[in-house]
Amino acid sequence: MKRLLSVLAVLAATAAHAQPQTLAEGQVIRGRFAQERHLQGFANPVKSEGHFLLAAGRGLLWVAEKPFPVTTAITAGGLTQAVGGKQTASFDAQRLPALARLYAAIGGALSGDWGALDADFQVQREGGGIRLLPRRADMTGAAIKSISLKVSRFVDEVEIERPNGDSDHILFTGQSLSDGPLSAEESAALSRDGR
Amino acid sequence: MRRIAALLWLAVVCAAVLHVGLSVRHGLPLDSDLMALLPTEKLDGAVRQAEEAINARLSRRLIVLFGAADPALAKEAAEGLENRLREAGLLTPGSDIPDGDAIKRLGAAYFPARAGLLSQDDRRRLAEGHGEDLRDRALGQIFGFGGLGDGRLLARDPFFLFPAFLTGLPLPPSRVRLEEGRPVIEDKGLTWVGVTGMLTGDSTSLSVQKRFAQAFGTPPAGVRILRLGAIFYASAGAGSALALSTAIGGVSLLATALLLLAIFRSARPLLLGLLSIGVGLAVALSACLLVFGTLHVAAQLFGASLIGIAADYSLLYFAQIFSPAADARQRLRQVLAGITLGMATTVIGYLTLALSPFPGLRQVAMFSAVGLVAAYLTVILWFPRLDRLAAKPLAPRLIRAAGAVEAFWRGRGPLLLGLAALAVAAAGYRLLSIDDDVRHQQALAPDLTIQQADVQRLLGWAPSTQFFLVEGADDEQALQREEALAERLRPAVAAGALSGWIAPAGLVPSQARQASDRALVEERLIRPYLPDLSAKLGMPLTAPQAGPPLTLQAVLDSRAIALLPAMLIAPGRHVVLLQDAKDLAATARAADGLAGVRFVDPTGEISAVLAAYRERAVLLMAASLLLMAPLVAWRYGARGTLFVLGPPALAILLTPALLALIGLPFTFFTALGLVLALSIGVDYAVFCAEDGRLAPVTMLGVTLAMSTAVLSFGLLAVSDIEGMRTFGAAMLVAVPLAWAMAPLAALAHKRKR
Numbered sequence: 001m002k003r004l005l006s007v008l009a010v011l012a013a014t015a016a017h018a019q020p021q022t023l024a025e026g027q028v029i030r031g032r033f034a035q036e037r038h039l040q041g042f043a044n045p046v047k048s049e050g051h052f053l054l055a056a057g058r059g060l061l062w063v064a065e066k067p068f069p070v071t072t073a074i075t076a077g078g079l080t081q082a083v084g085g086k087q088t089a090s091f092d093a094q095r096l097p098a099l100a101r102l103y104a105a106i107g108g109a110l111s112g113d114w115g116a117l118d119a120d121f122q123v124q125r126e127g128g129g130i131r132l133l134p135r136r137a138d139m140t141g142a143a144i145k146s147i148s149l150k151v152s153r154f155v156d157e158v159e160i161e162r163p164n165g166d167s168d169h170i171l172f173t174g175q176s177l178s179d180g181p182l183s184a185e186e187s188a189a190l191s192r193d194g195r
Numbered sequence: 196m197r198r199i200a201a202l203l204w205l206a207v208v209c210a211a212v213l214h215v216g217l218s219v220r221h222g223l224p225l226d227s228d229l230m231a232l233l234p235t236e237k238l239d240g241a242v243r244q245a246e247e248a249i250n251a252r253l254s255r256r257l258i259v260l261f262g263a264a265d266p267a268l269a270k271e272a273a274e275g276l277e278n279r280l281r282e283a284g285l286l287t288p289g290s291d292i293p294d295g296d297a298i299k300r301l302g303a304a305y306f307p308a309r310a311g312l313l314s315q316d317d318r319r320r321l322a323e324g325h326g327e328d329l330r331d332r333a334l335g336q337i338f339g340f341g342g343l344g345d346g347r348l349l350a351r352d353p354f355f356l357f358p359a360f361l362t363g364l365p366l367p368p369s370r371v372r373l374e375e376g377r378p379v380i381e382d383k384g385l386t387w388v389g390v391t392g393m394l395t396g397d398s399t400s401l402s403v404q405k406r407f408a409q410a411f412g413t414p415p416a417g418v419r420i421l422r423l424g425a426i427f428y429a430s431a432g433a434g435s436a437l438a439l440s441t442a443i444g445g446v447s448l449l450a451t452a453l454l455l456l457a458i459f460r461s462a463r464p465l466l467l468g469l470l471s472i473g474v475g476l477a478v479a480l481s482a483c484l485l486v487f488g489t490l491h492v493a494a495q496l497f498g499a500s501l502i503g504i505a506a507d508y509s510l511l512y513f514a515q516i517f518s519p520a521a522d523a524r525q526r527l528r529q530v531l532a533g534i535t536l537g538m539a540t541t542v543i544g545y546l547t548l549a550l551s552p553f554p555g556l557r558q559v560a561m562f563s564a565v566g567l568v569a570a571y572l573t574v575i576l577w578f579p580r581l582d583r584l585a586a587k588p589l590a591p592r593l594i595r596a597a598g599a600v601e602a603f604w605r606g607r608g609p610l611l612l613g614l615a616a617l618a619v620a621a622a623g624y625r626l627l628s629i630d631d632d633v634r635h636q637q638a639l640a641p642d643l644t645i646q647q648a649d650v651q652r653l654l655g656w657a658p659s660t661q662f663f664l665v666e667g668a669d670d671e672q673a674l675q676r677e678e679a680l681a682e683r684l685r686p687a688v689a690a691g692a693l694s695g696w697i698a699p700a701g702l703v704p705s706q707a708r709q710a711s712d713r714a715l716v717e718e719r720l721i722r723p724y725l726p727d728l729s730a731k732l733g734m735p736l737t738a739p740q741a742g743p744p745l746t747l748q749a750v751l752d753s754r755a756i757a758l759l760p761a762m763l764i765a766p767g768r769h770v771v772l773l774q775d776a777k778d779l780a781a782t783a784r785a786a787d788g789l790a791g792v793r794f795v796d797p798t799g800e801i802s803a804v805l806a807a808y809r810e811r812a813v814l815l816m817a818a819s820l821l822l823m824a825p826l827v828a829w830r831y832g833a834r835g836t837l838f839v840l841g842p843p844a845l846a847i848l849l850t851p852a853l854l855a856l857i858g859l860p861f862t863f864f865t866a867l868g869l870v871l872a873l874s875i876g877v878d879y880a881v882f883c884a885e886d887g888r889l890a891p892v893t894m895l896g897v898t899l900a901m902s903t904a905v906l907s908f909g910l911l912a913v914s915d916i917e918g919m920r921t922f923g924a925a926m927l928v929a930v931p932l933a934w935a936m937a938p939l940a941a942l943a944h945k946r947k948r
Binding site: 037038039040041042043044046048052060062064067068070071072074081082083084086088089162164165166 | 328331332334335336337338339340345346347349350731732733734
């Protein structure tokens with residue numbers, strides 16, 4: 001929970017950073033991703049790919065298409081997950097304050113406020129990359145050891161290392177920024193508000 | 196002979212004072228538990244033990260939240276208060292909200308037993324045969340955004356049942372994050388930082404309250420403060436009750452003293468009156484300690500008021516200094532029959548209280564009857580020896596006033612008054628309402644109630660004072676019964692009767708439940724879906740190892756759940772805490788037909804005690820009138836009895852109606868006031884009947900008695916404590932009524948004997 005929001009925060013913040021202008025309310029980033037998860041105790045990585053959508057002021061839709069259709073929606077209200085169109089998990093931000101707090105950080109980041117991210121991470125710049133280290137053990141530190149990003153115009157690649165030895169590698173492609181309205185389906189997925 | 200009697204009485208009084216003095220040195224064995232007033236057969240040890248345990252926990256709990264737009268400001272205020280309270284030795288840390296460390300210990304205690312632990316939702320899905328839902332959830336957690344699944348957990352718990360169980364635990368939540376052990380909540384632009392812990396010391400102790408107030412100080416400017424804890428109520432309650440009762444007591448004492456000094460122009464009647472009451476109290480206290488070994492605070496307070504009636508004897512006696520009777524002996528002779536009969540009827544009235552099965556009322560009866568007899572003996576044995584006052588003429592104005600009263604009562608006055616009374620009673624009784632709710636009888640500071648609601652809203656955690664008591668042969672049976680109760684509570688929560696509950700079984704499932712869950716998982720999830728999940732992930736997965744089942748002791752030893760020890764009263768005896776119970780009747784129905792499960796409502800029980808006492812007091816008033824009748828009839832005949840007992844009976848019948856007209860309900864405390872007013876009223880009637888001619892000195896004595904009674908009890912009608920107020924109002928109305936009608940008794944002609 002915490003870790004995925006951290007990733008979201010980073011993603012959003014970096015996108016905002018790379019853009020000459022800040023991401024404004026109503027603006028949307030769309031793109032595709034390929035994710036590899038290396039899990040401790042398992043020889044083969046778990047792979048998935050799909051598309052994502054980040055809408056300023058609304059939230060994030062993360063839709064894995066292969067090998068299974070898994071949709072994750074994150075909004076200020078919380079998180080929901082559906083597999084094959086059927087909801088399998090739901091977390092209310094009211095019950096998990098960490099969720100609300102990190103969502104606030106995203107909001108700040110989306111409007112170009114680096115301070116919001118700065119509260120939770122120490123930001124190091126290394127050449128073309130950015131490295132994020134959690135500042136405190138209690139919040140994100142328990143879930144994340146470090147996050148490395150490769151950034152051009154958008155975030156191209158993310159490597160997340162976990163304290164337990166797991167790691168995620170995510171490649172982003174075909175990102176685009178638009179003012180375009182959300183489709184009815186996307187809008188519905190983001191309005192479920194964690195229920 | 197009289198001299199010997201007086202000396203003997205002196206010896207008895209000295210012995211009693213010595214006895215009380217010695218007892219006080221070790222601290223008076225006073226009982227303040229309201230439940231101790233309950234009839235013995237209604238007491239249930241298990242319920243009381245549970246109530247005490249829960250009450251001890253809730254009453255010592257302390258939460259203070261500081262809110263400010265600037266988190267640093269709120270944190271500083273919280274830190275400051277915490278340090279001050281700790282330095283003053285008033286706070287031990289402890290919170291219902293588990294911190295990160297406690298969560299880790301919790302995980303360590305639960306993890307080995309995970310094969311038998313299922314969240315309610317997962318159990319339902321498996322029982323309904325939807326194992327595929329749990330497989331899909333696992334897939335979602337592995338393939339979804341960020342990945343909720345953890346590699347090491349996947350190897351040990353492939354369907355992630357354990358995290359689902361942990362997040363489903365009914366722990367105090369959740370909106371709260373802990374920073375350096377302090378709860379922090381963000382709400383509507385403010386950051387709230389809390390100080391939580393347990394008060395060391397008794398919140399009802401005045402010295403603790405004083406030290407607490409000193410350490411508490413005032414919050415810095417710009418910081419809002421919300422408080423929750425019995426100590427705040429106790430301080431506010433004690434503060435206002437103390438200030439007001441001191442004020443009332445002072446005014447009443449001063450007014451009484453001034454009145455007596457003005458009438459008698461000597462301090463002696465006042466001092467001797469106080470002496471008789473003092474003797475009454477000392478002897479009564481000594482007798483009660485001898486008989487009961489302990490004394491209930493309520494019995495002592497009420498008994499003391501009852502003994503206060505003895506002041507009437509002194510007043511009637513001293514009114515005689517305005518009569519031609521030259522010396523003390525003659526004065527006593529004039530009033531002896533009146534006060535003896537008055538004392539006898541009052542003692543009969545009080546002793547009827549002893550007929551009730553309520554231990555509290557029996558103590559009141561014993562205390563007040565003994566005290567009254569002692570005060571009476573002091574008047575008749577000592578007063579003639581201590582009275583050095585010369586006879587004085589009565590002011591002509593007072594003589595004229597007494598004459599007017601007499602004329603009124605000999606004319607058509609009584610008839611008109613009776614008709615008016617009937618009309619008032621008819622109107623008033625239609626409006627009469629009864630109120631036994633204990634919460635209405637005490638003053639709860641309203642702003643604290645609002646603050647408490649705010650704290651509970653912010654924390655999302657509002658334990659109710661009501662609970663279920665679950666009993667079984669052992670812990671296992673109790674846990675199973677809680678699981679049965681949970682099935683009933685779930686629909687009650689859905690219907691909005693309460694917002695949740697915490698049962699020991701919700702934290703540690705019974706062994707039976709763990710065994711059936713283990714079988715359920717094996718049969719409906721592992722066997723049909725594990726190979727499938729393995730195949731979909733492309734990696735070999737193994738079923739969770741069946742470790743030893745979870746025990747209550749293991750969770751207790753982890754010290755991760757602060758609430759758990761408080762809920763385990765004894766082996767096989769548990770408490771199920773309720774959260775925010777709104778519909779008590781619907782909540783209580785959940786226990787219907789369940790063996791070993793009882794709904795306990797401590798406030799409701801106290802209200803039930805008050806209701807029972809109220810009914811009992813009314814019945815006893817009727818009984819005491821009946822018991823007084825033979826004595827009165829012996830003295831005045833059948834017709835005379837009507838004239839003597841009629842006026843006080845009418846006064847106490849009219850009072851509830853009059854109070855209803857001004858919107859006051861009938862409560863236990865009204866009934867108490869009426870019991871007292873009845874005895875007082877019979878005294879007035881007897882004094883008037885004994886005189887027969889309504890001599891001005893008698894009218895003066897009775898009027899002085901009425902004035903002092905109104906001054907000492909009637910003033911309570913301005914108290915801000917509801918119980919005190921209704922008691923005072925009942926006295927304020929009933930005593931003057933009884934006084935106004937008492938001259939009617941003069942129409943009862945003494946039977947010649």
